[in-house]
Amino acid sequence: xxxxxxxxxxxxxxxxxxxxxxxxxxxxxxxxxxxxxxxxxxxxxxxxxxxxxxxxxxxxxxxxxxxxxxxxxxxxxxxxxxxxxxxxxxxxxxxxxxxxxxxxxxxxxxxxxxxxxxxxxxxxxxxxxxxxxxxxxxxxxxxxxxxxxxxxxxxxxxxxxxxxxxxxxxxxxxxxxxxxxxxxxx
Amino acid sequence: xxxxxxxxxxxxxxxxxxxxxxxxxxxxxxxxxxxxxxxxxxxxxxxxxxxxxxxxxxxxxxxxxxxxxxxxxxxxxxxxxxxxxxxxxxxxxxxxxxxxxxxxxxxxxxxxxxxxxxxxxxxxxxxxxxxxxxxxxxxxxxxxxxxxxxxxxxxxxxxxxxxxxxxxxxxxxxxxxxxxxxxxxx
DNA sequence: GGCTTATGGCTATAGTCAATAGCCAACGTC
DNA sequence: GACGTTGGCTATTGACTATAGCCATAAGCC
Numbered sequence: 001x002x003x004x005x006x007x008x009x010x011x012x013x014x015x016x017x018x019x020x021x022x023x024x025x026x027x028x029x030x031x032x033x034x035x036x037x038x039x040x041x042x043x044x045x046x047x048x049x050x051x052x053x054x055x056x057x058x059x060x061x062x063x064x065x066x067x068x069x070x071x072x073x074x075x076x077x078x079x080x081x082x083x084x085x086x087x088x089x090x091x092x093x094x095x096x097x098x099x100x101x102x103x104x105x106x107x108x109x110x111x112x113x114x115x116x117x118x119x120x121x122x123x124x125x126x127x128x129x130x131x132x133x134x135x136x137x138x139x140x141x142x143x144x145x146x147x148x149x150x151x152x153x154x155x156x157x158x159x160x161x162x163x164x165x166x167x168x169x170x171x172x173x174x175x176x177x178x179x180x181x182x183x184x185x186x
Numbered sequence: 187x188x189x190x191x192x193x194x195x196x197x198x199x200x201x202x203x204x205x206x207x208x209x210x211x212x213x214x215x216x217x218x219x220x221x222x223x224x225x226x227x228x229x230x231x232x233x234x235x236x237x238x239x240x241x242x243x244x245x246x247x248x249x250x251x252x253x254x255x256x257x258x259x260x261x262x263x264x265x266x267x268x269x270x271x272x273x274x275x276x277x278x279x280x281x282x283x284x285x286x287x288x289x290x291x292x293x294x295x296x297x298x299x300x301x302x303x304x305x306x307x308x309x310x311x312x313x314x315x316x317x318x319x320x321x322x323x324x325x326x327x328x329x330x331x332x333x334x335x336x337x338x339x340x341x342x343x344x345x346x347x348x349x350x351x352x353x354x355x356x357x358x359x360x361x362x363x364x365x366x367x368x369x370x371x372x
Numbered sequence: 373g374g375c376t377t378a379t380g381g382c383t384a385t386a387g388t389c390a391a392t393a394g395c396c397a398a399c400g401t402c
Numbered sequence: 403g404a405c406g407t408t409g410g411c412t413a414t415t416g417a418c419t420a421t422a423g424c425c426a427t428a429a430g431c432c
Contacts, residue, residue, distance in 0.1 A: 003398065003409060029390065038410075041391080045409050050390060106345045115349065122349075140352040141360035144339070147347075148361055152338020153330070159292040161333075163301065163308075166326040174327035175334055182368025189380060189427065214418065224381075227420080231380050236419065 004038050008046045011036065012056040019057060019098025027054065027098065054102055055114070061099035062117040068092045069124040078131040079180045085128050086150055086176045093154040100158070122147070132183050142183055149179050190224050194232045197222065198242040205243060205284025213240065213284065240288055241300070247285035248303040254278045255310040264317040265366045271314050272336055272362045279340040286344070308333070318369050328369055335365050 014035050019027045029050055033040040047053045072088030073081050093100045107114040125143045134142050153175055155161075162168055200221050205213045215236055219226040233239045258274030259267050279286045293300040311329045320328050339361055341347075348354055 006409080028388090030388080039412085040389090041412085042410055044391075104341070104345055106347075109346065118347075118349070137352050137356070138360070140350055141357045142364075144342075144348060144352075144357045145335070145361040145364055148338035148342055149331070149335045149365075150338065151342060152334035152336065155290070155341060156330075156334055156337060159290055160295065161292075161304075162330060163304070164326055166323055166330075170323070171327045171330045174324070175331040178328075178331055178368035178371070179335075179365055180368070181371040182364035182366070185364070185367040185371075192380080215420090216418070225383085226418090227383085227422095228381055230420075 004036060004042075006036060006038065006042075006046050008056065011043060011046050012053065012060055015053050016057045016060060016096070016099045016102075019102060020096050021098070024054075024098050024101040027057075027102075029053070054105065055107075055111075057099060058102040058105060058107070059113060059117055061096065061103050062114075062121060064096075065089070065092050065100075065103070066117065066120040066124060069121065073124055073128050077128075081128045081131070082146065082180055083173075083176055085124060086146075086172075089150050090154050090157075090172060093158065097158050100154075104155075129183075134184065145179060145183070149175055190222060190228075192222060192224065192228075192232050194242065197229060197232050198239065198246055201239055202243045202246060202282070202285045202288075205288060206282050207284070210240075210284050210287040213243070213288075215239075240291065241293075241297075243285060244288040244291060244293070245299060245303055247282065247289050248300075248307060250282075251275070251278050251286075251289070252303060252306040252310060255307065259310055259314050263314075267314045267317070268332065268366055269359075269362055271310060272332075272358075275336050276340050276343075276358060279344065283344050286340075290341075315369075320370065331365060331369070335361055 011032065015027055015032050018031055018035065022031075027050075029043055030040045032053070033043055036043075043053075047056070068088050069085050069092075072084045076084050107118070122143060125146055126139060129139060129142050129146065132142065153172055157168060162171070197218065201213055201218050204217055204221065208217075213236075215229055216226045218239075219229055222229075229239075233242065254274050255271050255278075258270045262270050293304070308329060311332055312325060315325060315328050315332065318328065339358055343354060348357070
């Protein structure tokens with residue numbers, strides 16, 4: 001038996017690709033193994049469980065999303081930065097629907113690594129709102145609001161939830177612009 | 187064998203209860219059958235498939251949510267109506283997390299019945315925004331924005347996505363108030 | 373009441389999953 | 403080149419969806 005040269009990283013990457021192509025439900029160990037040219041039980045040499053694999057996909061996705069958001073934020077501030085980050089968020093999700101779905105699963109509250117990468121995403125959102133002169137709790141509220149709006153929109157969009165024939169790009173701009181206009185004037 | 191007196195409605199209701207108690211993942215035919223005092227294959231006399239059962243749970247949930255929103259809207263208008271509907275939406279979801287999760291699954295685009303009950307929810311949102319003098323596409327944009335914001339917030343909340351120790355009720359109020367303030371000023 | 377038919381339970385079973393046990397060849401180390 | 407570790411493998415278990423086919427109950431009809 002020649003070795004396939006697997007690593008946890010390769011398995012996680014392939015699992016992410018599979019999820020993006022066929023939805024999170026298509027992420028089965030058999031399917032991942034098939035893609036890697038290996039039998040299903042062999043994966044257990046590299047992962048703990050299906051749950052662990054999904055966690056791996058989720059962590060990698062959050063890291064990647066966080067980097068994309070950071071890139072979108074550099075050199076910008078205020079409403080401009082918010083719009084840029086929001087656009088980057090949505091476009092990342094549309095490119096990686098399955099990986100994004102993996103990030104949504106409720107994490108174990110004392111999963112330190114997960115908290116860390118999640119905090120990074122939140123920190124970009126907080127940083128981008130810094131120019132709005134919100135203090136203390138209001139800054140947290142605003143970050144939650146922006147995250148909620150973006151997450152809600154892209155989730156509904158990904159689930160095919162927008163039935164009416166209205167341009168989705170414009171609706172997204174409207175949402176972000178409205179929220180930006182409303183922050184601090186509530 | 188005494189008959190258990192099942193109906194599709196009872197099966198769907200029990201399935202919804204199960205989903206609310208243990209999460210959508212806990213919704214298995216064996217578990218539903220166990221609750222109804224019946225063997226798993228017997229359910230197939232009342233439902234088509236697990237997928238069909240989930241669709242049933244989703245439709246019933248959307249109907250129930252729609253009614254709750256309608257009740258919250260009557261006799262109110264403007265920002266007051268928006269806040270009332272938003273509060274009703276969130277509280278319904280917190281009461282029925284599993285049923286709500288069932289509604290999120292991407293429906294078949296030509297499922298007429300699903301389109302109908304989904305449209306009812308959207309129509310409440312549109313009605314509640316009527317006082318904001320938005321015309322044509324802007325009304326659709328605003329409805330999408332409000333739905334996205336609410337859905338995003340409650341989804342993140344249900345998934346345990348708000349780590350920081352800030353009161354969640356107040357963050358929700360902030361979100362809705364900010365959006366209301368921003369509508370029309372974008 | 374008795375006959376017929378449709379219906380709603382049941383057992384048995386196939387097929388797909390995740391997961392574990394235990395085997396053996398390939399590789400690294402000395 | 404021998405040795406231990408590692409990364410594949412087959413076989414198997416148990417949970418799940420789903421189907422096939424049985425039979426008692428309930429409903430309708432004379």
